[in-house]
Amino acid sequence: MLTQNFRVQSLPWIAILITVMMLNAGLLWWYHDRTWWERDEGQLAHVAERILEGEVLHRDVQDVRPGYVNFINAMALYLFGPTLLSLRYPLTLIALAQSGLLFFLFRSHGAILAGTLSLSSVALGVLHFMNPNHHWYALFFTILLICHLIWTPRTSRWYLPLAGLLIVTVGMTRHLTGAFVGMGTLSFLLFAEAQESGKSMPFRQEWIGRLLCASMLVLLSLYLLRSTDFIAFLMFGLWPVGFLTWQLMTVTVSNNRTIHIFRGLCLGMVIGALPLLGYHAMNGSLAAMIDDNILRAFDVLNWDLGKKVKYWMLPLGGVTQFRNSPGLFNFLNAMYFLTVPFFAALNGFVLFLAIRRRTSNISLALPILAAFYGLVSLFIQIPIYLYWTSILSIAGSLWVLIAVRPKWKVPISAMLIVLSGISIVFQAGVPIRSSIMELISTEKPELFDSRNQLPKVDLWIRGDSLEAYKRVVRIIKQETDQDDYVFAVPNNAELYFMTERRNPFRFASTDHGVLNETEVQHVIKTLERLRPRIITFSPSSQRNTTHSLAIMQHVRQHSQLLLQDAFFEVYRYGEKNPTTKKNERAQVSVTKNWRTAG
Numbered sequence: 001m002l003t004q005n006f007r008v009q010s011l012p013w014i015a016i017l018i019t020v021m022m023l024n025a026g027l028l029w030w031y032h033d034r035t036w037w038e039r040d041e042g043q044l045a046h047v048a049e050r051i052l053e054g055e056v057l058h059r060d061v062q063d064v065r066p067g068y069v070n071f072i073n074a075m076a077l078y079l080f081g082p083t084l085l086s087l088r089y090p091l092t093l094i095a096l097a098q099s100g101l102l103f104f105l106f107r108s109h110g111a112i113l114a115g116t117l118s119l120s121s122v123a124l125g126v127l128h129f130m131n132p133n134h135h136w137y138a139l140f141f142t143i144l145l146i147c148h149l150i151w152t153p154r155t156s157r158w159y160l161p162l163a164g165l166l167i168v169t170v171g172m173t174r175h176l177t178g179a180f181v182g183m184g185t186l187s188f189l190l191f192a193e194a195q196e197s198g199k200s201m202p203f204r205q206e207w208i209g210r211l212l213c214a215s216m217l218v219l220l221s222l223y224l225l226r227s228t229d230f231i232a233f234l235m236f237g238l239w240p241v242g243f244l245t246w247q248l249m250t251v252t253v254s255n256n257r258t259i260h261i262f263r264g265l266c267l268g269m270v271i272g273a274l275p276l277l278g279y280h281a282m283n284g285s286l287a288a289m290i291d292d293n294i295l296r297a298f299d300v301l302n303w304d305l306g307k308k309v310k311y312w313m314l315p316l317g318g319v320t321q322f323r324n325s326p327g328l329f330n331f332l333n334a335m336y337f338l339t340v341p342f343f344a345a346l347n348g349f350v351l352f353l354a355i356r357r358r359t360s361n362i363s364l365a366l367p368i369l370a371a372f373y374g375l376v377s378l379f380i381q382i383p384i385y386l387y388w389t390s391i392l393s394i395a396g397s398l399w400v401l402i403a404v405r406p407k408w409k410v411p412i413s414a415m416l417i418v419l420s421g422i423s424i425v426f427q428a429g430v431p432i433r434s435s436i437m438e439l440i441s442t443e444k445p446e447l448f449d450s451r452n453q454l455p456k457v458d459l460w461i462r463g464d465s466l467e468a469y470k471r472v473v474r475i476i477k478q479e480t481d482q483d484d485y486v487f488a489v490p491n492n493a494e495l496y497f498m499t500e501r502r503n504p505f506r507f508a509s510t511d512h513g514v515l516n517e518t519e520v521q522h523v524i525k526t527l528e529r530l531r532p533r534i535i536t537f538s539p540s541s542q543r544n545t546t547h548s549l550a551i552m553q554h555v556r557q558h559s560q561l562l563l564q565d566a567f568f569e570v571y572r573y574g575e576k577n578p579t580t581k582k583n584e585r586a587q588v589s590v591t592k593n594w595r596t597a598g
Contacts (some may be wrong), residue, residue, distance in 0.1 A: 013111035017103055020115040024099045024122045027424070028092045031127050033085055033459050034429040034447060038469075039541075040131055041084050042494020043508045045456075048073035049082065049497060059285035062507040064297040066172040067276055067289075069134045076132075084497075085458035087132035094140040095126040101147055102395060105366075109402045109409065116413040116420075117398065121391045123420035124340070127428035128387045135376070135388045138177040141170045142373055142392070145181065149188065149365040160261060163189075164268025171269075172276055175293060177376055182265075183216045184240070184372030187247060188365050189261050194251040201252055209253040212262070217244040220375075228378045231312050235341065236378050239348025239371040246355070296512050309436060311341045311381050317436040329426070329442045336422045337440055341386060343393035344374035350400040362403045370396030383439055384432075431462055455498050468567035473498055475562055475570050476534050485532035487573075489555075490541050490548040504530045510548040520547050524554050527573065535559060537569040 043063075050061040051074045057067050073087050080086035099118040106114035126136060145166035152159050167185055171178020190209050203210075224237045253261075280286045318334035351367040370392040377389045394416070401408055426442045433439050447460040454469055476486055476499045486501040491509035496502070504526055507513025514520055527535075535555050538544075559571035 013107065013114075016111040016115040017100075017118075020103065020118045021096070021100060023119060024096055027122055027127060027428075028095055031130055031429045032088045032092050034130060035431045036084065036457075036459050036461050036465075037129070037131050037432055038461075038465070038494045039491050039509075039543075040133060041087065042492065042497055044070070044073050044132055045077070045084055045087060045497045046493035046503070046508050048077050048087070050503075052077055056283040056285050058280065058288035058292050059283060060506060062288075062292055062296075062513055064292050064512050065134050066175055066293055067279075068169065068172045069132075069137050072137070073132060083456045083458045084494075088130060091126065091130065091132045091136055094137065095122060098140050098143055101143055102391075105147055105150065105395075106398070109398075113398070113402065113409050113413050116416045117395060120394065120416045120420045123423045123428065124394070125387055125391045127424065128430075129384050130429070134174045135177070138170050138173045138181075138376075139373075139388060139392070141166055141173065142177075142181050142369065145170070145185065146366050146369055149185070149369075150363045154192070160189075160264025161268035161271065164265035164270075165272035166268075167265065168269040168272035172273065175297070176379070177373070180240075180372045180375045181369065183220065183244075184369040186212065186261070186265065187216070187240075187243060187372070188368040189265075190251060190253050190258065191247060191364065191368065193253045193257050193261065197253070197257075199252065201254060206252045206254055206258070208255045209251065209258040210248055212258065213244055213248040213251070217241065217248060220244065224375075224378070229310065232310065232378055232381060234345070235311060236344045236374045239344070239351065240375060242348070242352065243368065243371060246352075292512075296515065309382055309439070311377075311386065313436050314341050314383065314386075314440060317440040321437065321440055332418075332422050333426055333440060333442050336419060336427070339419060340390055343390055343397060344371075344377065347371060347374070347393040347396040350397050350404075353404070354400045357404070362399065364400075366392075366399045367396035431465075455500075457498065465567070468565060469494075469498070471563060471565070472536060472568050472570055476501060476536075479562075479572060480533045485530050486534045486536070487527065487532045489535065489537045489552055490543045490545070492536060492538055492541075492568075495536060501534075504532055509543060510551065511543045511545050514545070514547040514551070516547070517550075520550050523551055527554070532573055534562075535571045535573045537571070538567065539569060540566070 047057070047061050047063050047070050051057055051070060055061050057063065057070055063070060072090050076086045076090050080089055099121045102121050103114045103118040106117050125139075145163060148159075148162055148166060152162070163185055167178060167182045170181045190213070220237075220241060224233055224241070228237060277286070280289050315334075315338045318330075318337035322330040322334040347367055347370050351364065351371055354362075354364060354367070370389075373392050374389045377385045379385060398412060401412065426444075430444055431447075433441070445462055448463050448466050450457045450459055450461050450466055453466060454473065472495065476495065480486060480499075480501055482500055484501055485504040486495065486499065487504055488495045488508075489510055491511065493503070493508035496508070505513060505523070510523075514523055537552050537555070555571055555573060559573045560575040561569065562572055563570035
């Protein structure tokens, strides 16, 4: 009888789970080969391919992000073949697994709400940027961490070490995200400990916990002062800063328990970091890893990408578009951009609402970590960075709202379905755009199958991009042999990957690889020594710097121009172009104001 009742009760949610997972799988499969961000994907593929060929990460090939994702990409190339499409398969798998985790996380709130959130995690997330980027993997491991903090009993001996292991896994995927997740996890654990004990004690017995909170608050405040504006701070930064401030003033945890928590997390972090640190220790690349991941990585704070776009412009652009062209589609699109950018603020608000109401019947791990994870969106204020955090903000908000107002399940589920539908119809699978009106546009550009047209790509991409790369690839293959060097300035590593030509340098992007005049001169001397036959230049790239322009000044003086279009300039290096001096001043004038980004 018990088994029969269990089956009757389980059938509805099992049916919903299967339906939602099939829908998610279908969406992921339809979009898994749509569009590309060629520079990102090219660099990821280039690094992974060089690792497969036996080169050592950081010692022989540069990447300013930690290396776990590079090894995932290398395995994908090995298993599925040397194409950009192969990098999408692990991404699709973790996106599907992530949607399942969210379903089971919200299962106790009802299968319909859980299924809706699971579907939204795909529709409002990865479909917008099917790029095997480090951020998607960091998000997956963060959700895995949240599930562990909620599902695993806090009395388990593995509770803290496993949490530390997952934190460092996020950090070894993207170190800045790992720092945010680490802060959020430690803050939650101190909060949960204080909530459980409910004791007040003299300052001398609990000063270590307050010191940790104060340290995190100072570090976070310095980062926010350096990296964001006031409105974005109100949307994303206010909530973790406010939580740490409140915790510093009110939460009391004994020194012994604080040390126990911190020690347990550190143990797990050491275990999680050992594989990558061991790899570098065995290959003599620890110093290079520190240089790439810490010293050179700090230079990204000087990037200008996205500084012309702010999140508050998105809802304003949606409303402007509707006013200029009233219609149902533009109305729905305006509603979409009036909603999605503010989920982080909603999550922060309901988190403080739960704290004020002393909600003790639910774990606050999800909204607390979502508040800290939302800081990822402040790095560059473009929709892609918004989509990397939106699903956690949505989930954190729902976690508290449904606990406080259970009757809101139906309207909230309906709202998520509507937002997901708008996202799929108007925004998913759209190539990267630049202006605000392009970003919020409901029109999708036509895509073309690159198979049998571009080598090692196998994606559907824009026609203008397809034709531009066909021209450049054709020239490189005509002018060079497979063992020859080519050089792509500032960051077109996809050309190395597609043409199977060698990169003369450890770096794939000049904005990370060339940071001063000494390194500029080293690049020039290396070019003169190795004599790469073809050098390409992307003058419109936002990752051009004064250093990349100085390199190109040398190249133009010693090269013949073979191609110039809206995407690329292609030079045959070592052959003087009679018109180079005449055009050189104009070329530098056009490009000198472009600064690094990307």
